[in-house]
Amino acid sequence: MTAAEAGRATSPAATHGGTAMPSARTWVDVAVLLTLAVLGVLGFAPSYGGYSFLLAGMGGLVLGAATGILTTVFRLGGLLTVAVALVGYVIAGPALAVPSQTIVGVVPTLQSLASVAIGTVYGWADLLTLSTPVGAPAYIAVVPYAASWIVALVSTLLATRWLARRPRSAWRFAIAVLPAFALYLTGILVGTAEAYQAGIRGVVFAVLVLLWLGWRRPVGGVAASAVGTLRTRKIVGSALVVVVAVVLGGGAGFWFSPAQDQRFVLRDEIEPPFDPLDYPSPLAGFRHFTKQATDEDLFTATGLEAGDRIRMATLDAYTGKLWNVTGADASSGGSGSYELVGRSLPAAAFVTPVPHPEVEVTIEGYDDVWVPGVGYPDDFELTGGPSAGLSDELRYNASTGSMVLTTGLREGDSYRLDAVTQEAPGLDQLDDVPVASVELPPVEDVPDIVTAKAQEWAGSAGSPAAQLEAIRQVLVTQGFLSHGRASDSAPSRAGHGADRMSEMLEQPQMIGDEEQYSSLFALMARSLGFPARVVMGFAPEVPEGGGAVTVTGDDVTAWVEVAFDGVGWVPFDPTPDETDIPQDQVPKPQSEPQPQVRQPPRADKEPEDLLTPVELEKQDDDEDDLPFVLPGWVYGVGIGLLALAALVFLPVLIIAGLKGRRMRRRRTGGTADQAAGAWEELADRYSELGYLVPPRHTRSMLATRLEGQFPAGEQQAAPRLRVLATETDELVFSGRVPEEAEADALWTAALRAVDAAHDAATPRTRLLARYRVRAARDLAARLTTTAPRRSDR
Incomplete structure (x- = not known):
């Protein structure tokens, strides 16, 4: 292979017209980083209880990688890359993350776009408070989609725009691995106490990283006789790395990994968003049903069996005043720990189940957040009514079988549930059975x-x-x-x-x-x-x-x-049957007769009754002091005008202050610095007036460029910038110390040239110049253009 061919093989990209194709080595870097990201995405499996998230997770990886590669090939700048990535994320998100809300699984709808936005912001909190396996809300799959998309996008951009242009050092590779490692760690933290293929995923992740670091430099640049030896050593070393990683990694994982109940996951550390203590104790309102709602139809249920009891709420904490649920901060598994669930509810762990027919309930006069149910439900669906689309608001406590709809049930709501009930053993069956060891809060102030x-x-x-x-x-x-x-x-x-x-x-x-x-x-x-x-x-x-x-x-x-x-x-059931209550037979003491005493005649009316109260109309003294009262719309219009004025003039004042500070800083210091500052101020002002002021130009070159951009009809009034540039160079580079008057004269000439450009500009340009700062314009220009590529060293 010739030297030219070797150079092309190791170059970061091959340029074709306006595109730049990644080199073979860059493709390998992208493949390794995406493989590491796949290992991280698989870590979401415990949370979802299967692989239902793979479409969203793998789709996000493909979309992010494709965006990074295509924007690199077409040499898009930073801002354009971000814009293209966001547009692709929003458009492809519904089909990949919430296909059930799209048209034929592909075409986005407003609901699907809203789900993508909500899931991106709030899905993380919901994932940590959901009861696993998560199945709802519908936007919950946006979490792996967003995570894999951002990791793939950043990893691809690092491989194609950063590693490809710089020496392939170990610390740069370590930085490139960080996004995939963050995704791997995220899958662990948002998971459950049960690890998912921890040994296999961990060993494969470590082996890939070590091999990638080991082969980061190509076997070249040495004598041909030594190439084979070096390649053999690399192969042998790579094999040893794999063996050591498998043996030591597997052994360390087996001997030093924490027990399942000691595994740190975020869902065990975060308090669920619903706190039933914010609502009054249901038992405290017992008499409302027995007095005010005795004959009121609350709801209609079908599918009940003889002897069924409909559970509303379960209470296990007593404060001396009332029974209530346990606070979430007191017990993670008590009656107050409600988790966001989907249609499929987690099974109760402590129950002897008895199958029960499907129950359907239609709400009439019942109005509360507690959802009436039978036994321990394992499947729930809102089938109609005002709350039909609010399944995402359902919370469930698997240890008590209680359900809560945070928005509250309303008239017309209907739902269906499948449940199991607790077997009711006889006393003879419980004769030798001890009570269970269950964590309950202590009761307080018991008489x-x-x-x-x-x-x-x-x-x-x-x-x-x-x-x-x-x-x-x-x-x-x-x-x-x-x-x-x-x-x-x-x-x-x-x-x-x-x-x-x-x-x-x-x-x-x-x-x-x-x-x-x-x-x-x-x-x-x-x-x-x-x-x-x-x-x-x-x-x-x-x-x-x-x-x-x-x-x-x-x-x-x-x-x-x-x-x-x-x-x-x-x-x-400790309540007695309804029977007649015997009357207390203790005789009441009879009153003793008192001697009669003549009483004075009583007036028909008390003295105060003879006075007729007169209610005086209460007047507002403040209203009398005002000649008139302004209508409310006047205040609204005034506030709107003030807000509009602040929006228009406040930026102008801030920018004017920044420009004034900039000019004062340049007019201080030595006279040579003041002379250079005069030219810098001129260049900045021309840039803010819309002139193209390229960087890294000499003053003479820049003066020629600026004079050429002066409006065609104003050429005769154009200032002599080249003369001004020559005078500036003479004061800066002459080696002598300029007089203060010379620097002031240069500043006067520079500001006069700025005024000439300002007068020649259109009113619109002059207005826009008040909102412009050259530093911001230069930064935007750098972000929207791609810098020329450098050859790999």
């Missing part, structure tokens, strides 16, 4: 009488189930049910705070409704060390054979669930 009665009623029962049943039997046999309505035979105070719990046990008769009995039973269970929680929901009467069931406020109820090891959360 002492609650603990004492729990121990008394549990008695000598052996198993936890027997103790709970003994307490339940006392409540249902000795207590009485009352909702506190006017028609009830005995009053019943609302609430379930510590004072209400004490009142129930201290009074001669226990009186309350499901709110009080479930709260009391749960507190007694917790005082014995049993994991218990309160569930609020509905228990409608389901006819034989199923059919549609209309749920009203009268169907509201509450019950208690206790966790048993290996079984799940077993329900207990």
Whole structure:
């Protein structure tokens, strides 16, 4: 091969007309960097539970790489490259990331374009708060698309525009690897506690980087007899690198990798965006259903079975005032940890499942964020109504089976869900079963009488189930049910705070409704060390054979669930049946007769009643002081005019200040510096007037160029710039110290030349010159043009 051929083979690019094709070595660099990026993209698999993201991830890689290569081939500048990349990202994004929202999977729609924009900004936060595997919202696939696109674009530009023009040193290669490494690290951080092919991906990534660094210099520039030896050494060394990386990397990964529960991922560190503590406790509004909404149709459900209870909310934290959900900061898996989910809901981990038919619900008078459901749903779909398009607002707690729609359910909404229910074992089946070890927040301010009665009623029962049943039997046999309505035979105070719990046990008769009995039973269970929680929901009467069931406020109820090891959360109903409440038989004391005393006559009216109050019309003193009141639109117009004036004149003032500071800086210092500054000021002013002022020109050359650009009709009035340039050179390079008067005369002549150009310009040009700064114009020119390429060293 001749020397010329060798030079062409190692040159960074081959130029053909207006294009520049990358060299073979640059293509290898691009291929290696994109392969490393593919390894990073695969790290998103744990979050998506499969490879549904690959179309978006690989599509982003291809798009970013193609953009980088094509803009390099056609020698586009920085700004044009960014513009082309953004346009391609937006146009191709719908087909690659959200094809379900496009026309025939390709043509973008407004909805798909909006999804790409939303996913680019907010998809990262949603991905970290979604319950894995993620399936919704629809824009969630934009995350791997955006990540792979930016990494491929930057990596390709580094390989074709940076590495190709500079010596191939190790530190430059390390910088080029950074985007792919960042994508690799991102896949880990946004993943789950379960690593995805960590050993294989890590070893392959390391081997590729090491081989690329080892072969970064071609085998050339040495004697022909030594070429074969060097190539053999490189091959042997590369093989050793692969073996060492596989053995040491695999061994280190096996022996030193952290346990799965100690793996650091961001989703474990970020609090979900929905906090149910921002909403009032559902149990605190129990009496609203039993009093105000007793006969109101809340919703209609089909698919229910006899004995079904509809879960509304699950509460496991007691503050002494009420039961509520656990705060997300107190427990990552408690009743307050709700995750953004799609149509497919994560399965409950602690349940003995029993299949249940599909349930469909249509909302009527119900209006709340808590979504009524049966058991533990595993599939949910909003099928109609005002909330039909708001599936992205659904949050789910897999440990309690509770669902929340952050926008709230409204009349006309309908949804469908598939669920499993908890098997309800008999007491004989739970006789030898211990309670489960479940993390629950401690209950606070529990009255002492609650603990004492729990121990008394549990008695000598052996198993936890027997103790709970003994307490339940006392409540249902000795207590009485009352909702506190006017028609009830005995009053019943609302609430379930510590004072209400004490009142129930201290009074001669226990009186309350499901709110009080479930709260009391749960507190007694917790005082014995049993994991218990309160569930609020509905228990409608389901006819034989199923059919549609209309749920009203009268169907509201509450019950208690206790966790048993290996079984799940077993329900207990501690509320007694509705029976007549016996009246208190204690006779009331009779009033003793008092001696009659003659009382003075009472006036028909009190003295103050004799005065008729007169309401004086309250007047605003401020209004009397004003001769007139300006209408509101005047203020709006005034603010708009002030904003427009600020938009027009504020930049002019700022730029004028910058130019004044620039000229003052140039007029200070030595007289030679002042002379050079006068010419620099002239060149800047001409550039701001729209003249082409090329850099790196001598003053004489620049003066000739500027005189040639003077308007054709104003040539006679054109200043003698070449004379001014010669005078400037004489003062700067003569070696003598110019007089102050000479520098001032030069500044006067330069400013007079600027005034001549200003007078010859059009009014539009003079106006634009007020908004121009030469430094900004030069920077824009550099970004929009491609610098000439240098040969590889």
